[in-house]
Structure formats: C-alpha cells, structure tokens
Amino acid sequence: MTVTGIVLAGGKGSRMGGVDKGLQPLRGKPMVEWVLARLTPQVSEIIINANQNVPVYARYEHRVVSDQIGGFAGPLAGLHAGLNAAKYPLVVTVPCDSPFLPGDLVLRLKNKLQDHDLAVAKTGDQAHPVFALMKRDVRESLEAFLATGGRKIDAWYAALKVVEVSFDDEADAFRNINTLDELKGA
Numbered sequence: 513m514t515v516t517g518i519v520l521a522g523g524k525g526s527r528m529g530g531v532d533k534g535l536q537p538l539r540g541k542p543m544v545e546w547v548l549a550r551l552t553p554q555v556s557e558i559i560i561n562a563n564q565n566v567p568v569y570a571r572y573e574h575r576v577v578s579d580q581i582g583g584f585a586g587p588l589a590g591l592h593a594g595l596n597a598a599k600y601p602l603v604v605t606v607p608c609d610s611p612f613l614p615g616d617l618v619l620r621l622k623n624k625l626q627d628h629d630l631a632v633a634k635t636g637d638q639a640h641p642v643f644a645l646m647k648r649d650v651r652e653s654l655e656a657f658l659a660t661g662g663r664k665i666d667a668w669y670a671a672l673k674v675v676e677v678s679f680d681d682e683a684d685a686f687r688n689i690n691t692l693d694e695l696k697g698a
Contacts, residue, residue, distance in 0.1 A: 534608030
C-alpha cells in the first residue's frame with residue numbers, strides 16, 4: 513500500500529509534566545514503539561515528527577522530521593513537516609500517545625476516502641482529527657492556513673472535503689494517554 517505514515521511526536525507533553533510522551537514507558541517499552549508496531553504493517557514508509565529527543569527517535573530507523581514552524585505550533589505543524597517529507601500520494605497521521613490504534617485504520621480510512629481530501633476516524637459523536645488519511649496535495653491548503661496563523665485542526669478541515677469514518681466497533685483503540693495517571697492506568 514503506497515501510504516506514508518506520520519507519527520506525531522512533536523508536542524511538549526505539557527499535560528504529562530513536560531516529558532516527551534512518545535518515549536514514556538508503557539508495559540515495558542516506550543509508547544511510540546507500540547504505535548510503530550501497529551502502524552508499520554499498514555504503510556509503505558513511516559516519518560516521525562519530533563521536536564525534541566530527535567536522536568532517540570532516529571534509533572527506530574525511520575526518517576525523523578522536525579516542525580518547520582517554530583514554537584511547538586501543534587499537530588498541524590507536525591503534519592506540515594510530514595507532508596513536505598512524504599514520498600507517497602496518501603498520508604496517514606497518528607499520535608505517539610495512542611498505543612492501541614486499530615490494525616485496520618489505514619484500510620478503513622482508505623476505503624472511504626474516494627473523492628474526498630481527507631478521511632478522519634470517528635467514534636460515536638467524537639471525531640479523532642489526528643487519526644486521518646489524506647491526499648498529500650492538501651499540503652498547499654495547509655500551508656496557506658498556517659500562514660494566516662491558523663492552528664486548529666478542525667478549522668483547517670472545514671475548508672476541505674472531509675469524510676468521517678466510524679470506528680464504533682474499536683472505540684478504545686483511540687484512547688490517548690495524556691497524563692501520568694492515564695499512563696499508570698493503561
């Protein structure tokens with residue numbers, strides 16, 4: 513499958529006390545390793561977006577790219593960096609703090625993408641905007657949005673043709689771990 517996977521690990525980890533969430537241990541290994549294990553079989557290449565601990569992420573033998581927009585500008589800055597580095601016409605994004613992502617995420621999103629710009633996972637009434645498959649050519653739209661100071665994913669999505677894909681049968685797969693208490697509970 514000619515899809516580039518982007519693991520978003522570029523945040524500050526503020527809700528976890530300022531630590532790099534992707535490198536926090538869960539059941540004996542860093543969360544990013546759980547994410548990589550689930551995503552790798554679904555894509556043709558992986559790019560890790562990281563703004564700190566780059567040498568540590570590079571040990572996973574995937575390309576590591578940092579935000580080109582300064583100041584930890586959020587997941588859209590990581591997506592922007594990943595889109596600029598992606599080789600393939602389709603790109604999927606996942607966060608580094610969701611170690612239980614579905615093993616069929618890319619397939620299910622791809623089946624619904626069709627003539628849309630972007631397919632986003634949804635459980636119940638809740639869309640999960642960082643779990644999305646998109647056409648690489650949305651990059652121009654994203655660059656224009658970021659150039660105006662835009663940072664909210666939902667606001668950027670509003671300008672695109674988006675389809676939401678139900679994952680109600682795998683709702684727990686989208687649980688992300690934002691705090692140390694959530695990490696202990698997982």
